[in-house]
Amino acid sequence: MTFEILSGLSIAELDKLSRELGNIPLLAGSSISSIMRDDAGKIKGFASVQTAVHASGSWVDLKYRRQRHTYTLREVLEDELRRLRVPVYFSIPQNDFEKSLFAKYGAVEEKIVQVKKL
Numbered sequence: 001m002t003f004e005i006l007s008g009l010s011i012a013e014l015d016k017l018s019r020e021l022g023n024i025p026l027l028a029g030s031s032i033s034s035i036m037r038d039d040a041g042k043i044k045g046f047a048s049v050q051t052a053v054h055a056s057g058s059w060v061d062l063k064y065r066r067q068r069h070t071y072t073l074r075e076v077l078e079d080e081l082r083r084l085r086v087p088v089y090f091s092i093p094q095n096d097f098e099k100s101l102f103a104k105y106g107a108v109e110e111k112i113v114q115v116k117k118l
Contacts, residue, residue, distance in 0.1 A: 001037065001038060001039075001044065002036070002037050004034070004037070005032065006031075006032070006033045006035055007033070008028060008029065011026050011027075011028050011033060012028065013043070014026055014031075014035060014043065014046055014048070015027070017043055017046075018048070026048055027050065027087045029085065030087055031048055031050045032049055032050075033046050033047065033048035034046065034047050051086075052086075052087075052089060053081065053088075053089040053090075054089065054090060054091070054092070055090065058070060058073065058074070058101075070105075071105065074105045090113070092113050
């Protein structure tokens, strides 16, 4: 067995396998993976990380609420994230209100988040 790092455009090979296995897509420029290959060069295991941006809060003055300003703020922000080629961002809601608030700006996938500090 050999072990190596894949990143950048070379991640495409692993992305295909990841999707076939039911894992998330591995995006070029956002993913780094360690892979294990057999003697024939076939991938026999991998571990991956992918950069993502954490949603760190939002607020609108009480006087300006219920006028769809939060939607406009979110749209402007998401347009900038797309321009910067940030493929995904996430929230760690602390309660049901925060969960519903984040979801109301568009479809989200709900996952359990665990954090590992390096």
